[in-house]
Amino acid sequence: MSGRLAVLGAGAVGRSVVELAEEYDYTVTAVADSQSAAIDAKGLDPEAIFTRKDADGTVGDENPEAALDASYDVLVEATPTTLGDAEPGFAHVKAGLEHDRHVVLANKGPVAERYGDLMELVTASDGDIRFEATVGGAIPALSTIEDFGPGHITAARGVLNGTANFILTRMAAEGLDYEHVLAEAQDMGVAEADPTFDVEGTDAALKCVILANVLSQGEQEFALDDATVDGITNVPGAALDLAADDGRTVRLIGEASRDGIRVGPRLIPENSALAVSGTRNIVQLDTTHAGRLNISGRGAGGPETATAVLSDVGRLL
């Protein structure tokens, strides 16, 4: 199944999509970052693009917006997630759908913050959208919900942020405090210099908003304001010690259903399926007729997230 991709965003995910595309029999005809774009209807050479980007910070000679008018079958939106109006990601998706092209998102912003607007654009377009990469990286959560039918999933919950989970896992294993483990995670590149988005639960909440929007099938629209969110910054090391004495541990659990969204640290049994370790993620789906499904895997990372993007492309073409 061949096809042409325009990739917006040249961070870890966009770069991996471009680098892996050929292995999936896709041709990349445009790549853009916030500064520049490279466009070639016959197909771009990933190595040349990223050698240039590493050298001078640009991917090509064109303006970024030019990528939206390139020849492509699927637009891949992999620019950074922004909150509120979800721009410029939303404008990119809009342009793709208005060109009657398919769009695959790795950017959570448009799906979490402007789901209704997005669905209106889809309805008016010959193109469709998919966004598996926005929830749990490589974990096939949304595809499974789609295959089962959203009406046959009563609730979704899980560990949806690898940084927070890494910190809780290390705190429990080493008996260390939050601040100490955070500094260690920052040294290792697992946590960002400003970890707010991950440790305050915002990232997990956005994923739960997306899950809730998919589960409610447009009957109700959810956004970040609808979520009740607690992070892990106030979890004392002593709480993890006490939990361990009782065969339990603490995980930052996000929960989504048609009734709402909440994210917070929860006490769970150490042998629970939800007790994944380190940066791993898990999504647990409660089904109407098939019990509970658990799907765990790598929730972030360039090639991992790109794999979800390329699976979505395959479902669309």
Added chain:
Amino acid sequence: MSGRLAVLGAGAVGRSVVELAEEYDYTVTAVADSQSAAIDAKGLDPEAIFTRKDADGTVGDENPEAALDASYDVLVEATPTTLGDAEPGFAHVKAGLEHDRHVVLANKGPVAERYGDLMELVTASDGDIRFEATVGGAIPALSTIEDFGPGHITAARGVLNGTANFILTRMAAEGLDYEHVLAEAQDMGVAEADPTFDVEGTDAALKCVILANVLSQGEQEFALDDATVDGITNVPGAALDLAADDGRTVRLIGEASRDGIRVGPRLIPENSALAVSGTRNIVQLDTTHAGRLNISGRGAGGPETATAVLSDVGRLL
């Protein structure tokens, strides 16, 4: 998405497919068991059919073969798995494909034992086949392999037989011998009167054969004879005690790759994702670019397996 289903087989799985079809917006136009068939192009009433079957053992007044000529969009093959020539299941699938209809299998026989023959029929037909229900019940193993692309999965392994896993779990938890726990499982209806198929590893091996056929994408055809299979009948209770002293346990693990198939009892860490409890199943997929995925859930049962069948129907229509 509406559609008409002809359901062959009126055991636990076929019955659940018929009973749940309406909830998925499908109409059942034919149901057959080995004795009889009920056919109505306007749609059958599940309650009437199974009240009759419970009373006199028949589902309707027609011959079973008549169901193959009914009006339907998707044929569901849910008759018992048979080995060797995989009949009569294979003939049913052949008839459906020769009518240019889609076919969904819950019956492992044709997919495990005659994969090449099946693919030839698919090539010659306007219909397609799917068989998610044949591996791990409700677990979306084959759909995930398809979405990732079989070429991007290097190996699949897992706990694929709930009866064997129930027995091993109980032996470890209670310190009991195989024979004792088997008798208990038979009393509970978890093991059949003749448990050979489950406890000797044949059922898990068939699932691995199917996984290997999907992973090899027709480059090589696997059948049961290609599998190296050991069951759990010779696992002594003492082995589980020794394993537990070392933080380990024993599970009947099936492994499939393009290089072959093996099934046997393996020593694994108690906190391994593979150490699912009771009748639960797990499928673990090694991917080229996205690390390891674990998918666990109910591996058997009427409504659970029917859910996989109905998801497949949704992908085909």
